Amino acid sequence: MTHSKFLWGAATASIQIEGGASARGLSNWDVFCETNGRVHAGHSALIAADHYNHLEEDVAMLKEMGLNAYRFSVSWPRIMPDGFGAVSEEGLAFYDRLINSLLDNGIEPYLTIFHWDLPYSLHLKGGWLNPDISDYISDYTKVLVDRYSDRVKHWITLNEPQCFINLSYRTGEHAPGYHVSDRELALAVHNALLSHGKISQIIKANAKSAPSITYTQAMPMSSIPLTNTEKDIEASRKRQFSISSDFAGTISVFADPIFLGAYPAEYLTRYESILPKFGRDDFNIISTPIDYLGVNIYMGDFVTAGPNGEPIVVSPKPGHAKTAYNWQVRPECMYWANRFCYERYQKPIIITENGMSGNDWIHLDGKVHDYDRIDYINRYLLELNRAMKDGVDIRGYFHWSLLDNFEWAKGYYERFGLVHVDFENGNRTMKDSAYHFGTIAKTDGKSIGADFTI
Ligand code: GBH
Numbered sequence: 001m002t003h004s005k006f007l008w009g010a011a012t013a014s015i016q017i018e019g020g021a022s023a024r025g026l027s028n029w030d031v032f033c034e035t036n037g038r039v040h041a042g043h044s045a046l047i048a049a050d051h052y053n054h055l056e057e058d059v060a061m062l063k064e065m066g067l068n069a070y071r072f073s074v075s076w077p078r079i080m081p082d083g084f085g086a087v088s089e090e091g092l093a094f095y096d097r098l099i100n101s102l103l104d105n106g107i108e109p110y111l112t113i114f115h116w117d118l119p120y121s122l123h124l125k126g127g128w129l130n131p132d133i134s135d136y137i138s139d140y141t142k143v144l145v146d147r148y149s150d151r152v153k154h155w156i157t158l159n160e161p162q163c164f165i166n167l168s169y170r171t172g173e174h175a176p177g178y179h180v181s182d183r184e185l186a187l188a189v190h191n192a193l194l195s196h197g198k199i200s201q202i203i204k205a206n207a208k209s210a211p212s213i214t215y216t217q218a219m220p221m222s223s224i225p226l227t228n229t230e231k232d233i234e235a236s237r238k239r240q241f242s243i244s245s246d247f248a249g250t251i252s253v254f255a256d257p258i259f260l261g262a263y264p265a266e267y268l269t270r271y272e273s274i275l276p277k278f279g280r281d282d283f284n285i286i287s288t289p290i291d292y293l294g295v296n297i298y299m300g301d302f303v304t305a306g307p308n309g310e311p312i313v314v315s316p317k318p319g320h321a322k323t324a325y326n327w328q329v330r331p332e333c334m335y336w337a338n339r340f341c342y343e344r345y346q347k348p349i350i351i352t353e354n355g356m357s358g359n360d361w362i363h364l365d366g367k368v369h370d371y372d373r374i375d376y377i378n379r380y381l382l383e384l385n386r387a388m389k390d391g392v393d394i395r396g397y398f399h400w401s402l403l404d405n406f407e408w409a410k411g412y413y414e415r416f417g418l419v420h421v422d423f424e425n426g427n428r429t430m431k432d433s434a435y436h437f438g439t440i441a442k443t444d445g446k447s448i449g450a451d452f453t454i
Contacts, residue, residue: 007396020052
């Protein structure tokens with residue numbers, strides 16, 4: 001299924017916004033939150049933005065902004081409280097309500113199957129280290145497709161395996177907070193890729209009408225040429241897809257098998273001695289044809305060519321612009337990361353996330369004047385539009401995020417929303433940026449001097 005119009009959306013993920021924890025099973029993140037010192041100030045995701053009890057209000061705000069798409073994820077422990085076996089009708093009914101309400105308001109649902117909240121019972125079985133995970137996630141996906149594919153056409157398989165593998169099993173910043181060996185990490189990478197492939201096949205075989213399938217990845221080592229010279233561009237391209245010692249935090253290890261049918265040669269030779277045994281059909285499954293590359297992009301590094309053309313990262317100038325999270329404001333990454341990915345993978349791209357955390361609060365006049373976010377959106381979208389004009393096939397942009405939410409290990413310390421949430425009482429206040437972004441969406445970018453007509 002293709003789009004006739006550029007997608008203007010906002011994105012969220014289940015455990016970051018839902019709450020409603022008593023109506024779902026335990027997740028790996030619930031237990032991580034209970035672990036001393038892991039999540040900022042011991043925050044939990046039990047209530048979060050209480051979307052469970054504000055669903056209609058949240059959809060009404062999407063509508064008010066004039067957005068035509070909404071990306072959300074399904075909570076696996078809400079559908080299958082034990083991770084496998086019994087299915088919760090209450091859980092299924094919750095997403096029926098959401099999907100129906102979106103469709104009633106003319107908003108296209110983009111459903112992410114896995115955005116990091118793993119059933120705790122499956123964590124106990126080894127989580128992503130267990131090769132059976134690709135069968136567990138297949139069973140779960142089949143339940144979703146059987147129930148929702150009469151209404152949901154657009155499926156996103158996995159969100160950022162770089163994070164739920166690398167940050168979860170190597171650096172330990174994310175649940176379950178492990179530091180495994182490279183051998184186990186490579187196994188987890190392969191299990192995630194097989195999961196993507198198997199669930200893509202499940203969607204294709206069972207969807208009630210022609211589905212679109214997107215794989216969404218993070219953009220680690222996103223590289224921006226310091227100058228417009230061919231050698232800086234080449235050095236940036238090289239770094240963007242290179243394999244660092246931190247191989248699970250790269251683009252190519254995850255995206256090459258899906259879109260090119262094989263691991264990068266550099267990975268196979270460098271890690272030969274520790275790689276898992278691949279099944280005969282693994283790469284056929286992993287490279288099952290899908291429709292879009294989903295790009296989550298926030299920042300990038302300036303890169304120049306060294307004497308032998310090797311990439312050298314140039315540190316930021318004193319006083320460089322940064323968000324509340326201290327992430328650098330680097331709109332040019334929107335141009336270069338997409339251009340490089342399109343060159344290499346030749347797949348239409350959907351920006352499945354981009355946004356910033358701000359020091360946002362409700363001002364005396366009752367409004368949230370988040371001018372930084374407005375400027376950020378303008379700058380990143382202008383760069384995105386520049387990539388489109390240079391021939392990169394971009395189909396849509398989802399802002400991260402609709403709501404202030406549970407920002408993983410940072411708890412509620414960071415505010416990424418277009419909408420301010422008071423976590424004491426669940427009150428919502430649309431920020432100035434929400435109205436601004438809505439105007440951009442309604443005018444296909446003309447309000448900021450761009451043109452996103454496709
Ligand atoms: C996204 O993560 C998440 O999808 C979303 O849930 C989250 O709330 C949002 O962004 C804001 O943080 O690949 O191992 O080298 C994106 C943020 C991008 C931060 C990749 C870490 C490098 C880690 N991440 N980045 S790695």
